[in-house]
Amino acid sequence: MGLTPTGESPAMPQLKTSADLRVHNQTRLLRAVHDADEPLTRASAARALGFGRNTAAALVGELEAAGLLHEAPAGASGRGRPTTLLLAHPHGPVAFGADIREDSWTLAQIELGGRLTELETGEHDRTPRVFDDILRATRRHATDRLASLGIAIAGPIHDRRRLHISHLGWDEVDLDEQIGGDWPPTVVDNDARLAGLAEARRGALRGTGTALHFHIDFDIGGTLLLGGDAQRGAHNIAGEFGHMPLTDSGHRCMCGAQGCWSLDVGTNALVRRSGREPGYGAGRELAREILARAEAGETEAGRAVDDNAIALGRGLGALANALDPEAITLSGLGLELIRLRRGLIEHACAEGLMKFRRARPPRILAGTVGEIGPLRGAAEIAFDVALNAEWLRARL
Incomplete structure (x- = not known):
């Protein structure tokens, strides 16, 4: 790469x-x-x-x-020199960004100034063969203006090479085998980290010194940003906050750990509350249906969303104690949770804060880049080449 x-x-x-x-x-x-x-x-x-x-x-x-x-x-603005x-x-140069979700992918183009244009989207078979889909789509749209390609993917990448997506059953997927010499210059990074980078460059975290960002989809992932720079750790896998035992979950995670925060926050948690077994990129439509029913006032759906929001807030409070952020932003499903249950999230966060912190809790904000945060972040790191x-x- x-x-x-x-x-x-x-x-x-x-x-x-x-x-x-x-x-x-x-x-x-x-x-x-x-x-x-x-x-x-x-x-x-x-x-x-x-x-x-x-x-x-x-x-x-x-x-x-x-x-x-x-x-x-x-445009004309009155008298004086134009x-x-x-x-x-x-x-001029352009770069492509690709966002690989657990069940779908999107390819977009970015140019100088940050204008982002979606090029193509599709579904995939939930195996690493999705990289072949991305390469074919890139070839369909590439011209000699293409400088590089950035890819956001929903899992940690150990030492920038070995990809793990536990809830898809991907373990030790070697990116060097998936991305060969026939690809354009390509960089791959974690989706939540890239969503945070997008908020720091283009959204609600612009100009913020110390911040946390969380992207919620099937589960929750996050990143710590210092001066707009997403922290990566010694092996490029920092930020796996979803795999910390922050909410006393009684379930064992597909990652192998017991009690991960991600078991209680996101689509998989909503699917589990409905009585179905989550995992392998299934359940997105069901989760959105539960959110819609909760907004309409259905009691059981409302309780499921309440539990998701409380678990989210409790985890945010614990991490705020440790990392002292000025602000926390949410994207993906987090946008719906904060829209529907802001008060519950903030209350649970405050309950988890050390007493002396409660007078000035971190701001919890809806990310302004929106659900395309990982795609925007992937395009941004690709355009950095130019x-x-x-x-x-x-x-x-």
């Missing part, structure tokens, strides 16, 4: 020449344009990066000539 989870090469060269400095500044400019929450003007980019007017003009001109950036007139905006070049000095130098 050849890339780190941030899409960068493992080592960044030191700036030794004026050419190195120029490429470094061009990279900074492209990163600023990409990360901005609205299009930048040349002047605003120069101010943000500390460039002089002439330097900014030269950098923009060089990047436009290379087909990496486009400067276009803004304003121009820094935008994606129509022939914001790398080594990649840029080869194209100037």
Whole structure:
């Protein structure tokens, strides 16, 4: 695969020449344009990066000539010199992001500035053959503009190579065997971690120093973000909060551990409450039906959702004691839980907090990126390749 989870090469060269400095500044400019929450003007980019007017003009001109950036007139805004905006070049680089759910997959394209366009979606057979589906879809949509591919997947990836998805029965799936030399440059990362990264770059956690994000689908996964950077741990598997015994569950998890938090939060927990055996990527529609019945006032469905929300809040309180986040965001099924049971989640969280923390509990927020968080995060780490000095130098 050849890339780190941030899409960068493992080592960044030191700036030794004026050419190195120029490429470094061009990279900074492209990163600023990409990360901005609205299009930048040349002047605003120069101010943000500390460039002089002439330097900014030269950098923009060089990047436009290379087909990496486009400067276009803004809409008329009254008297004075016309304003121009820094935008994606129509022939500039793009990256693909793929989100592999337990039962389906989605492929999307991202360009400079963050515009995300869904390309294709499909179902799969819940085996690693889904990687073949992703490769075929990538080939159907790829052009010579494609820089790289990022993939979000619902399981830990040990040492960035060995994939485990316990509730699909995937154990020690070797990504080097699934992603070969006929693939574009590809980086794979955990879905919850990428959803958190998406919130830090594009959503409710933008500018937050210490935060937790949890993506809830069949079960719950999360990530700790420090300064917008998702923490990965020594073996790239940090953040498996769902496999901590935070709620005294009496069940044994398919991961092999006893009493995992994920047994009480998410689709699988709702399916189990309905009397069915969860696992293997089944039950999504049933869970949504239970949520709808709970919202309509059905007692038994309401109790199932209550239990899910209480378990979620209890776990958040325990983790807040340990990690001291400023804010906690939720995505996936978490958006529905916080919409339907915010008060219950916050109360259970507060009950689990140490007494001195209760006056200023962490904010619990609905993620604003939404259910596409893992897809957005996968696309972002893929596009990071085009914001790398080594990649840029080869194209100037």
